[in-house]
Amino acid sequence: MTTTMSTTVTEAREARRGFRPRGMVWLVLRQHRVTAWAALGLLTAFLAALVVLRSEMTDYVRAHDLKDACTLTADCRPSEKTLDFFRANLADPLHYGGIVIEFLPMVVAAFVAGPLIARELESGTYKLAWTQSVSPVRWLAVKLAVPGAAVLAGVSLLAAVYTWTWRRLPAQMAPGQWWFRSYEMIGPVPVAQCLLGVAVGAVAGLLLRRTVAAMGAAALATSLVTGMVLEPLRQKLTGPATELSREMPGLISGADDWIVERGMIGEGGGRIPEPDCGVGVSPEDCVTQHHATGWYLDYHPASHLWPMQWVETGIAVALAALVGALAFRLVRRQCP
Structure with a gap:
């Protein structure tokens, strides 16, 4: 009986030691x-x-x-x-x-x-x-x-x-x-x-x-x-979302959109990133100056x-x- 109890105690100690x-x-x-x-x-x-x-x-x-x-x-x-x-x-x-x-x-x-x-x-x-x-x-x-x-x-x-x-x-x-x-x-x-x-x-x-x-x-x-x-x-x-607009786009779907790039779409379809419009020039007049068709905005919405x-x-x-x-x-x- 004493031997059995001693063996059980020893096995329990060994089991606990196994987790250390x-x-x-x-x-x-x-x-x-x-x-x-x-x-x-x-x-x-x-x-x-x-x-x-x-x-x-x-x-x-x-x-x-x-x-x-x-x-x-x-x-x-x-x-x-x-x-x-x-x-x-x-x-x-x-x-x-x-x-x-x-x-x-x-x-x-x-x-x-x-x-x-x-x-x-x-x-x-x-x-x-x-x-x-x-x-x-x-x-x-x-x-x-x-x-x-x-x-x-x-x-x-x-x-x-x-x-x-x-x-x-x-x-x-x-x-x-x-x-x-x-x-x-x-x-x-x-x-x-x-x-x-x-x-x-x-x-x-x-x-x-x-x-x-x-x-x-x-x-x-x-x-x-x-x-x-x-x-x-x-x-x-991941690919950004793109918004096209005749007016200069800002934050499209919410204030927490991460803007990647903004610019114009040229007559031939090419992009003009961040064009120089001059001081006090409206977005529409800036489009006319650069002979563009409109503005684009690449951004990451919160869903990205x-x-x-x-x-x-x-x-x-x-x-x-x-x-x-x-x-x-x-x-x-x-x-x-």
């Missing part, structure tokens, strides 16, 4: 447990603040009868006092939170490049792991898997809750937070960019092997990739947001995979 991280995963978590707990605490506080902010926005919209379809030129225009209070106490804090999300890919890249990889290469502590039957490839795989899993779980939750809160924001109350201005703060794009930051950080750490230098280089490289590669492609991820988001997410994840493959190639060739 072991080996390199345990080592990485233990090395950076302070950072992990701090990040978890900040994430929890951020999520709680977003939930409270959304509740307050909902109550304010209902209390002041602010209809989502209302525009600033309609009869339902709120008073300036109402607008000022909403923007200062609700819209602006949401925007500041979005800026934090926008910079997360650089923060992730800097952490992976410096404290996670370059510090071990700089101090030589990686040699201890490699002498414990851990190959360089496995070492790097765990180093990327731990922050990668954390990013996928944490940033996905953060982006989802932020998007949920942002959707409660009446467009007419915060023009500065129209969908194309909040693009990198909402949806799956921040998650994909953070995964890209993990891969870029790994390459920077392996190449430079100096903590501070790797952190700076990783943050800068991630900023350049997102700003000079992904952002210029954004308006081309999610198709563009998912296409860019796919591109960012593909880039992350390519940069990650480069990191494994480096660790095979350069690490002694």
